[in-house]
Amino acid sequence: xxxxxxxxxxxxxxxxxxxxxxxxxxxxxxxxxxxxxxxxxxxxxxxxxxxxxxxxxxxxxxxxxxxxxxxxxxxxxxxxxxxxxxxxxxxxxxxxxxxxxxxxxxxxxxxxxxxxxxxxxxxxxxxxxxxxxxxxxxxxxxxxxxxxxxxxxxxxxxxxxxxxxxxxxxxxxxxxxxxxxxxxxxxxxxxxxxxxxxxxxxxxxxxxxxxxxxxxxxxxxxxxxxxxxxxxxxxxxxxxxxxxxxxxxxxxxxxxxxxxxxxxxxxxxxxxxxxxxxxxxxxxxxxxxxxxxxxxxxxxxxxxxxxxxxxxxxxxxxxxxxxxxxxxxxxxxxxxxxxxxxxxxxxxxxxxxxxxxxxx
Amino acid sequence: xxxxxxxxxxxxxxxxxxxxxxxxxxxxxxxxxxxxxxxxxxxxxxxxxxxxxxxxxxxxxxxxxxxxxxxxxxxxxxxxxxxxxxxxxxxxxxxxxxxxxxxxxxxxxxxxxxxxxxxxxxxxxxxxxxxxxxxxxxxxxxxxxxxxxxxxxxxxxxxxxxxxxxxxxxxxxxxxxxxxxxxxxxxxxxxxxxxxxxxxxxxxxxxxxxxxxxxxxxxxxxxxxxxxxxxxxxxxxxxxxxxxxxxxxxxxxxxxxxxxxxxxxxxxxxxxxxxxxxxxxxxxxxxxxxxxxxxxxxxxxxxxxxxxxxxxxxxxxxxxxxxxxxxxxxxxxxxxxxxxxxxxxxxxxxxxxxxxxxxxxxxxxxxxxxxxxxxxxxxxxxxxxxxxxxxxxxxxxxxxxxxxxxxxxxxxxxxxxxxxxxxxxxxxxxxx
Numbered sequence: 084x085x086x087x088x089x090x091x092x093x094x095x096x097x098x099x100x101x102x103x104x105x106x107x108x109x110x111x112x113x114x115x116x117x118x119x120x121x122x123x124x125x126x127x128x129x130x131x132x133x134x135x136x137x138x139x140x141x142x143x144x145x146x147x148x149x150x151x152x153x154x155x156x157x158x159x160x161x162x163x164x165x166x167x168x169x170x171x172x173x174x175x176x177x178x179x180x181x182x183x184x185x186x187x188x189x190x191x192x193x194x195x196x197x198x199x200x201x202x203x204x205x206x207x208x209x210x211x212x213x214x215x216x217x218x219x220x221x222x223x224x225x226x227x228x229x230x231x232x233x234x235x236x237x238x239x240x241x242x243x244x245x246x247x248x249x250x251x252x253x254x255x256x257x258x259x260x261x262x263x264x265x266x267x268x269x270x271x272x273x274x275x276x277x278x279x280x281x282x283x284x285x286x287x288x289x290x291x292x293x294x295x296x297x298x299x300x301x302x303x304x305x306x307x308x309x310x311x312x313x314x315x316x317x318x319x320x321x322x323x324x325x326x327x328x329x330x331x332x333x334x335x336x337x338x339x340x341x342x343x344x345x346x347x348x349x350x351x352x353x354x355x356x357x358x359x360x361x362x363x364x365x366x367x368x369x370x371x372x373x374x375x376x377x378x379x380x381x382x383x384x385x386x387x388x389x390x391x392x393x394x395x396x397x398x399x400x401x402x403x404x405x406x407x408x409x410x411x412x413x414x415x416x417x418x419x420x421x422x423x424x425x426x427x428x429x430x431x432x433x434x435x436x437x438x439x440x441x442x443x
Numbered sequence: 444x445x446x447x448x449x450x451x452x453x454x455x456x457x458x459x460x461x462x463x464x465x466x467x468x469x470x471x472x473x474x475x476x477x478x479x480x481x482x483x484x485x486x487x488x489x490x491x492x493x494x495x496x497x498x499x500x501x502x503x504x505x506x507x508x509x510x511x512x513x514x515x516x517x518x519x520x521x522x523x524x525x526x527x528x529x530x531x532x533x534x535x536x537x538x539x540x541x542x543x544x545x546x547x548x549x550x551x552x553x554x555x556x557x558x559x560x561x562x563x564x565x566x567x568x569x570x571x572x573x574x575x576x577x578x579x580x581x582x583x584x585x586x587x588x589x590x591x592x593x594x595x596x597x598x599x600x601x602x603x604x605x606x607x608x609x610x611x612x613x614x615x616x617x618x619x620x621x622x623x624x625x626x627x628x629x630x631x632x633x634x635x636x637x638x639x640x641x642x643x644x645x646x647x648x649x650x651x652x653x654x655x656x657x658x659x660x661x662x663x664x665x666x667x668x669x670x671x672x673x674x675x676x677x678x679x680x681x682x683x684x685x686x687x688x689x690x691x692x693x694x695x696x697x698x699x700x701x702x703x704x705x706x707x708x709x710x711x712x713x714x715x716x717x718x719x720x721x722x723x724x725x726x727x728x729x730x731x732x733x734x735x736x737x738x739x740x741x742x743x744x745x746x747x748x749x750x751x752x753x754x755x756x757x758x759x760x761x762x763x764x765x766x767x768x769x770x771x772x773x774x775x776x777x778x779x780x781x782x783x784x785x786x787x788x789x790x791x792x793x794x795x796x797x798x799x800x801x802x803x804x805x806x807x808x809x810x811x812x813x814x815x816x817x818x819x820x821x822x823x824x825x826x827x828x829x830x831x832x833x834x835x836x837x838x839x840x841x842x843x844x845x846x847x848x849x850x851x852x853x854x855x856x857x858x859x860x861x862x863x864x865x866x867x868x869x870x871x872x873x874x875x
Contacts, residue, residue, distance in 0.1 A: 128659055157658045163691075168684025171643020176651040178632050178644060179582065198637055203644055207633070209845050211625030212616035215632065216848035250852050271848035303854045303861070350854025357857070389857070 107288035115257035115289070116146045116278070119264040120184065122296045124154055127182065130268055131158040133173055134186030134223075143188045144224065144283055170196035170221070174203045177219040177273075184268060187223035190239045190277065197242075204273040205248030220267045222276035225253070226320060226371045227419055229281065233407035238372030240319065243275045244348040244381070250302055251348040253277045255323040256287040259346055262300030270302060277348075279320045305352035307359065311341035314365040314429050317356060317382055319345040322369045322420065329425035338433055348378055353385045360386050364395040365432040369425055374402035399428040524740045527807045533739055534802065535816050536575055537567040537795050539823070540591035543600060544770075546824050547590065547607060551774050555832070556607050559636075560621050563591040565737075565769035568794035569701050570595045572742025573669055576750055582630040582668040584645035587622035588701075588768075589634040592671060597629045600827040610834035617837045618845065638672065638706075639679035642698070645670035646685040649696035649759075667753045668696045675706030677720045686727040686761065693758040697749045698724075700763045701736065707772040708780040724761030736764030737792040740801065767792075843868070 110118075124130045131154075132147055138161040141148040151159045162169040166187065173183035187193045193200060204217045227236040243251045250272055254260040260278070267274035292298060308323060309330050318326040323344045330340040341359050345352065360366050366386050368379035383398040404418040525533065544562040551560055563570065566588075574583060574595035585592040593603055598614055606613025607621055614626050624634040632648055635641040648668045655664035676682055677700060689696050700720050704711045712718050724731025734745045742764060749760040767789035771778030802808040846852065850863035862868050 131654070131658075157654065163684070163687060165684035165688065167681045168643050168646070168688055171640070171681060172647035172650055172685070172688065175584070175632070175644035175647020175649075176654070177647070179648040179651040181651045181654060183647075198640060199643065202637060203633075203635065203640060207625070208848055210615060210619040210623040211627070211633070211845075212614075212618045213845040213848070214615070214625050214627035218848075248846050248852075250847070272852055301851075303851055347854075350852055352855050354855040354857055354859050358859075 107290060108294070109286040110257040110289045110294075111284055111286050112254075112257050112260045112278070113144070113146055113283040115260040115287075116264055116283075117148055117150075118294075119261045119268075120147060120150060121153070123265055123268040124150065124158065126296070127268075128158075129180065130182045130184065131160065132184045132186065133160040133162055133169055135162055135164060135188050137161060137186050142186075144280060146278075146283070147186070166192050166195040167199065170199040171203065173219055174199050174207075174217060174273075177204070177217045178207070178215050182218045182220075182268060184220045184222060187221065189228075189235055189280070190223050190225040191235050191237050193221065193223070193239065200243070200249070200273070200275065201246050205246050207248075208272065209248060216271045217273045218271045220264075220270075220274045220276055222264070222267075222278060224280040224283075225277035226279055227403070227408055227415070230410060230412060230415065231408075232410050236408035238370070238403070239275075240277055240348045240370065241372055241377045241381075243277075244351075244378060245376075246349075248273065249349060250274045251277065252302065253319040253345065253348055255282070255320055255344050255346070257289050258287065258293045259300065259306075259344070261289070261293055262298055263302070263346060266299040266302050269299065274302075277320065282321055282324075285324075300346070303347050303350040303352060305346050305355040306344045307341060307355070308344045309340070309342040311339035311363065313339045313341075313363055314367060314432050315341045315343060315356070315359040315363045316367045316369060316425065316429060317343045317345055317379075318369040319348060319378070320371070322371055325420065325422050326369055326425055328422045329429065332422065332426050333429055336430070336435075338429060340429055345378075351378075351381065351385070353389065356382060357386060357390045360390050361393045364393055365399075365429075366394070367399040367401060367425065367428045367432055369401045369420055369428075371403050371419055374400065374405055377402050396432045396434060399432050401425055401428050523805055523807070524744065525807070530798070530802050530807045531812070531816065533571050533575060533743070534795070534798055534808070534813060535820065536571040536595055537739065537798065538817060538820050539594055539600070540567040540570060541795060542820050542824055543590060543594060543603070543827075546604075546828065548770070548774060550607070550828065556621075557609070558620060559587065559773055559775070560607070561588040561773045562770045563588050563768070565789065565793070566701055566703060566766045567591060568739035568742050568798075569671075569699065569736045569764045569766055572739045573671075573697075573699055573746040573750075576743060576746050577667070577669070580630060580666045581750075582632050582645070582648045582666065583671065584632045584641040584648065584668065585624070585634055585671045586638060586641060586673065586676075587634065587636050588673075589622065589624045589631075589671075593624040593626065593629075593631050593634075596626070596631050598624065598626045598631060600823055601830045602626075604824075604827040604831040605834050608831040608834070609836065610831055611837040611841065612830070612834040616841065616845075618841075638676045639681040642670050642672060642676070642682055642685045646689050646694060646696055649689065649694040649753075650692065652695055653692070653756075665754050665756075666695070667750050668694075669699055669750075670696060671699050671701060673706060674700065674702040674704065674711040674720065675709065675714065676700075677723065678715055683723075683727075686723065686729065686759075689759040690728040693756065695753040695756065696759045697746075697753055698759060698761045700761065701766055702763050703766050703768045705768070705772070705781060707776065710780075719763075721761060721763040729759045729761055731761045731763070733763045733765065736766030737789065737794050737797065739794050739798055 136143045137147045138151040138159045170185055173185040176183050207215050207217050226238040243249055252263045254263045267276050316326045326342045330342050333340045368382045370378045379400040379402055401420045401424050408418055544564050550556045570591045583596055602614035606615055609617045611617055622634050622636045645668045652664050652666050655661045721731035721733040732745055735741050749762055851861050853862040856862040
């Protein structure tokens with residue numbers, strides 16, 4: 084965790100230095116989300132933001148900073164601490180034609196509202212045979228942060244990803260955050276938008292195209308962050324950063340890894356994943372959440388079903404430890420995949436001999 | 444129990460009467476304060492006989508309403524709560540509801556209907572009393588006991604019956620079923636299976652109506668939402684959360700509690716610390732009213748006050764309707780726990796019989812007219828059943844339809860294009 088912070092500050096100073104020589108702007112994920120919300124709210128008066136501390140507190144993680152002054156308390160609603168109630172209110176408003184963006188302080192709190200996300204949002208278009216569509220976005224930080232304990236560190240990608248009627252997105256970079264949030268707000272279906280608290284402060288280069296107010300990324304298409312030919316590594320959210328670092332380490336050892344940023348958990352871009360595996364013949368899936376019934380399980384099965392003949396090695400699945408998140412810093416480090424785990428798994432897939440367990 | 448009406452009237456007294464409302468001269472305050480003066484110890488108005496006597500006081504109030512010439516001619520009818528036309532509409536709606544539910548039971552035992560079916564027999568006064576006062580643009584949200592709410596709101600019997608049979612011509616194309624009646628045209632926002640689930644959704648619809656008026660500046664957005672739910676729901680967290688937010692933001696919603704004293708086999712008294720549900724309204728800053736839910740006229744009077752209040756922008760109301768379901772919780776419920784004496788007592792207060800008596804006594808309708816209505820309803824239902832039986836089941840290709848409004852949610856196919864662009868995508872097996 085400390086390593087991540089150090090990296091960020093180094094990158095920041097380097098980019099400051101680089102800004103004089105390159106035209107690519109740097110933007111934090113936080114600013115990307117804020118600007119996406121701002122632009123969508125100004126473009127469509129039916130879009131409104133609702134959640135705990137989104138208004139006067141400027142957002143629990145400052146994502147909605149400045150929006151209250153700009154749009155007023157009618158459109159940036161501070162709610163009481165009633166997830167089930169206000170999520171249901173958001174769904175009801177979406178039934179009737181508005182476009183709510185419901186913020187959960189963390190997705191762990193969405194469990195108090197999961198009845199409305201699944202039963203009244205996801206299933207309604209189907210149950211009403213297309214009469215009632217629900218153009219709502221549920222967003223908030225998902226997954227492990229730093230030292231927040233078991234009840235604040237659960238990853239919900241697999242939970243929501245298994246439900247038909249929902250679209251589930253997991254951005255990584257600022258470009259992803261901007262493009263996918265804009266696409267989610269414009270989408271006429273319920274979208275679960277899983278952000279990551281530790282990524283909020285990270286900066287990424289953004290091109291002028293990304294900064295344009297009509298920039299949208301397609302939902303359901305993954306991005307190949309780094310091309311390679313020896314092993315495919317799939318990841319989403321924070322793990323993409325880890326996978327990229329692992330790919331650099333592997334490069335030095337002569338393994339060229341292809342890193343896929345899933346971007347969209349549901350619908351899963353099986354086409355891109357399978358095309359990549361058919362090229363590299365090896366697969367490593369990485370996720371932060373629990374292993375059983377996880378996103379990686381689904382990807383592995385999809386690859387086995389569709390590209391079995393192309394596999395040269397068993398599929399490798401890296402996930403968080405099968406325990407509630409511990410609090411102690413060293414145990415927490417063990418419970419979440421680290422760069423070394425990804426490197427080891429990739430080497431195993433490439434039939435190199437590696438030690439099986441991580442050193443504490 | 445007289446202070447139930449007092450609570451309602453107190454909040455009315457505190458509210459300035461809006462002069463733009465067509466009823467501004469109708470003295471709703473005198474209605475309630477007269478009640479307070481002349482019936483200090485009575486509970487909710489008692490029988491229809493008392494209703495007639497009490498209404499003699501309110502001549503100016505009622506003159507506005509009796510617009511049809513036949514009502515004005517007779518001295519007696521100008522004291523009544525309804526005109527002949529209104530009475531016949533109410534009667535027809537309640538008979539439709541009752542006969543429809545009986546027909547459902549018949550079809551269920553014949554194997555044409557399946558799954559969970561929750562019937563509304565006995566509670567028709569609540570549905571008719573409230574929903575018949577609404578406009579088409581107003582919304583209702585209900586529970587799994589939603590057939591009659593949908594019918595009262597205007598969804599055709601054919602559509603509801605087909606939906607129950609699971610046919611493609613149902614109001615939700617067979618994809619919703621008994622517990623999930625949706626109709627965009629008639630603004631029926633569902634049928635929810637989980638109790639308490641519809642309340643936040645209704646609150647959200649009310650929220651969006653207010654938002655449209657205030658933020659989007661659509662001045663004519665003064666529609667009202669009704670949320671129907673039962674006594675068991677009033678112990679659920681979502682109920683309280685929504686009472687709080689509706690009162691906090693003054694949303695145009697009426698919370699209608701159909702207190703039929705039983706949640707499957709759990710008696711309301713056994714489940715609730717304070718069984719008087721109307722009291723929960725004032726705790727959150729909104730009026731709480733108790734009304735006799737077996738009397739459609741009383742329900743209608745309360746409905747008018749509450750709905751007009753919401754429409755004027757004065758905020759929500761909690762209305763507790765004391766009612767009873769004559770059948771079990773669902774058709775699978777053997778209904779053994781309820782005392783037969785209790786059932787008999789309420790059977791004697793059948794809302795349809797009560798309305799019939801009122802119409803006869805006040806010479807608003809003849810026996811023949813009511814029989815004509817009965818026959819008409821029978822024919823409508825026969826036609827509905829026949830239509831449903833003849834309708835086709837949904838085709839296989841319908842399985843994957845309507846999951847998303849934008850079907851790109853099915854992702855990218857092996858050819859790299861969106862699956863929904865493939866013309867064959869909804870056919871074949873569910874291997875998507």
